[in-house]
Amino acid sequence: MLNPQAKKKILVVDDLLTNRKIVEHMLEKGGYQTMSAASGMECIQMATSRQIDLILLDIMMPDMDGIEVCKRLRKDSRTGAMPVIFVTSATDDGTLSRAFDAGGNDYIRKPVNRVELIKRVQAAFVHEALAQKNKEEEKLRSVLSMSGTICHEINQPLQYISGISQLLLMDLEKGSKAYEKIAKMKVQIDRMGEITKRLMQISRVDAVSYIGETKILSLGN
Numbered sequence: 001m002l003n004p005q006a007k008k009k010i011l012v013v014d015d016l017l018t019n020r021k022i023v024e025h026m027l028e029k030g031g032y033q034t035m036s037a038a039s040g041m042e043c044i045q046m047a048t049s050r051q052i053d054l055i056l057l058d059i060m061m062p063d064m065d066g067i068e069v070c071k072r073l074r075k076d077s078r079t080g081a082m083p084v085i086f087v088t089s090a091t092d093d094g095t096l097s098r099a100f101d102a103g104g105n106d107y108i109r110k111p112v113n114r115v116e117l118i119k120r121v122q123a124a125f126v127h128e129a130l131a132q133k134n135k136e137e138e139k140l141r142s143v144l145s146m147s148g149t150i151c152h153e154i155n156q157p158l159q160y161i162s163g164i165s166q167l168l169l170m171d172l173e174k175g176s177k178a179y180e181k182i183a184k185m186k187v188q189i190d191r192m193g194e195i196t197k198r199l200m201q202i203s204r205v206d207a208v209s210y211i212g213e214t215k216i217l218s219l220g221n
Helices: 017-029 040-049 066-075 093-101 114-171 177-200
Strands: 009-013 033-037 054-058 084-088 106-109 204-209 215-220
Touching: 009 017, 009 040, 017 033, 017 114, 033 040, 040 054, 040 066, 054 066, 054 114, 066 084, 066 093, 084 093, 084 114, 106 114, 114 177
Parallel strands: 009 033, 009 054, 054 084, 084 106
Antiparallel strands: 204 215
């Protein structure tokens, strides 16, 4: 079975080739695909033009440091939500504060420890997946709320028509063609009313795994 991590592509950004190679090797041993960039500008160009799932970004780089790179990534709609983990030997409060203010999701200390690297990368992907799930569930809640409002608005005229139909049936002779037609119409109207009532009673939505990545929607009262 294919390792799902193999689908994740991580961009390693560092001006030193040796550092890039070490981190790439650790990630590839952990089952990830990697790409690398030697400068902040190259990082931005790759992030905006290729499919990348996460960026490991060195802070101390010439020309453009990692903090400025992160600020620019966050301002671009194509990369604004892309997870960024800073890699730095500068872990003083001031540097870390500026890094997180720029939009960084986490940081890893240099020299990079393999276990810390893999665990922080995994945590970033778990956090991203949870955020996406919450976003999808919020959309479902919004749809259900709107559906409930619409059903309520529909149910009122249905009840009115059903009432009028009942009054007409009381004035018509049973067995007549008009009686039979209105009776059939009332049955269908009442059926529509029951459907809208059931939809309004939905109060919970769960998206649950079914087979592989297939999702099914579970509706409960």
